[in-house]
Amino acid sequence: MKALRYYDRGHIQLDDVPEPEVGPGELKVEIEWCGICGSDIHEYLGGPISVPVGAPHPYTGVQAPVTLGHEVSAVITEVGEGVDGFDTGERVTVEALLRDDECAQCQAGNHNMCSNLHVYGYSWPGGGGFARYSVIPAYATHKIPASVAPECAALVEPLAVGLHALKQAGFQAGQDALVLGGGPIGLMVTVGLKAAGARTIVVSEPSARRREAAVRAGADRAVDPVSEDLDAALAEVTGGKADVVFEVAGVPASWKSAMSSVRPHGTVCNVAAWEAPVSFNPNHLLFTEARLTGSLGYLGEFADAIALLSDGGLDPSWMVTRTVDLDHAVEDGFDAIVKDRDEFIKVLVRP
Ligand SMILES: [Zn+2]
Numbered sequence: 001m002k003a004l005r006y007y008d009r010g011h012i013q014l015d016d017v018p019e020p021e022v023g024p025g026e027l028k029v030e031i032e033w034c035g036i037c038g039s040d041i042h043e044y045l046g047g048p049i050s051v052p053v054g055a056p057h058p059y060t061g062v063q064a065p066v067t068l069g070h071e072v073s074a075v076i077t078e079v080g081e082g083v084d085g086f087d088t089g090e091r092v093t094v095e096a097l098l099r100d101d102e103c104a105q106c107q108a109g110n111h112n113m114c115s116n117l118h119v120y121g122y123s124w125p126g127g128g129g130f131a132r133y134s135v136i137p138a139y140a141t142h143k144i145p146a147s148v149a150p151e152c153a154a155l156v157e158p159l160a161v162g163l164h165a166l167k168q169a170g171f172q173a174g175q176d177a178l179v180l181g182g183g184p185i186g187l188m189v190t191v192g193l194k195a196a197g198a199r200t201i202v203v204s205e206p207s208a209r210r211r212e213a214a215v216r217a218g219a220d221r222a223v224d225p226v227s228e229d230l231d232a233a234l235a236e237v238t239g240g241k242a243d244v245v246f247e248v249a250g251v252p253a254s255w256k257s258a259m260s261s262v263r264p265h266g267t268v269c270n271v272a273a274w275e276a277p278v279s280f281n282p283n284h285l286l287f288t289e290a291r292l293t294g295s296l297g298y299l300g301e302f303a304d305a306i307a308l309l310s311d312g313g314l315d316p317s318w319m320v321t322r323t324v325d326l327d328h329a330v331e332d333g334f335d336a337i338v339k340d341r342d343e344f345i346k347v348l349v350r351p
Helices: 036-045 156-169 184-195 208-217 230-240 252-261 283-288 303-312 328-339
Strands: 001-010 009-018 026-035 070-079 090-096 133-135 142-145 176-180 200-204 221-223 240-248 262-270 291-294 320-325 346-350
Touching: 001 208, 001 328, 009 283, 009 328, 026 090, 026 221, 036 184, 036 328, 070 133, 070 240, 090 133, 090 221, 142 320, 156 184, 156 240, 156 303, 176 252, 184 200, 200 208, 200 230, 200 328, 208 221, 221 230, 221 303, 230 252, 240 252, 252 262, 328 346
Parallel strands: 176 200, 176 240, 200 221, 240 262, 262 291, 320 346
Antiparallel strands: 001 009, 026 070, 026 133, 026 346, 070 090, 090 142
């Protein structure tokens, strides 16, 4: 079968590889859709970050070339030994953050902080989502109800990231929220805030296309931080500042806004992965008694995300702005996004 594999920075290619074989505790799946994540683009342009290149992953032994892709909608084709509760033909998705279930962090329930963290589509031996078949661990697999479209199933993973950020920020219904950055994760945070009953949501985002998307996702106001006064816009909408601020942009200007936009006793939650350190005056925390926290991936929010898409009636499939076949995933997917990132929200690959 064909698989889109990562070799090193700037080097991904379609290879012919053998189909992966299902092992104990695993499921073999046929991939229906797999989203291109911002992390995949990061890995392509600025990596290697998560793919072990030149040396094996200390826990899984995997090293490049590896099959990329972790935002999947898939159908079970084979059930491995010792797996209960799953059948062939069932539609599923899988958590990308994988664990050893043994270390102190796992024992404490902090699976996203596992000392042997490994990632589906980066450092997992069963292949990734940019291939027709893949093998996934049953413990991290979630069933998708028939009421959820396959395209939406591929959005469960990024939606779970957004929902975890709300939890980490301690968000409560009725609060005023500011989201800095309107990329796919910023939009998932926005969708989550809307569903969870935010009083007001302001999104700060320089791209006009993404500002439009932010309003569609539920923002009361989408502000261009380059040409508009964010503080003034926030004051107009909230009557002051924000109770919770989500930093999803990862650039120094937005960090500054995060610090100046939070209310006394509010919370700033960093969701972004940064390419460089940023300068920071702790007096911002002194004079506001604000809390500063972070959010990595998810911890139990897959079930919440799936419930929102099925019982909650949430349909974020409008975020899919392009679909491509695996044969054209490099040119029309990765390279197209690199050339004009603002043009796309979510690109799905069909293997
Ligand atoms: Zn662990």
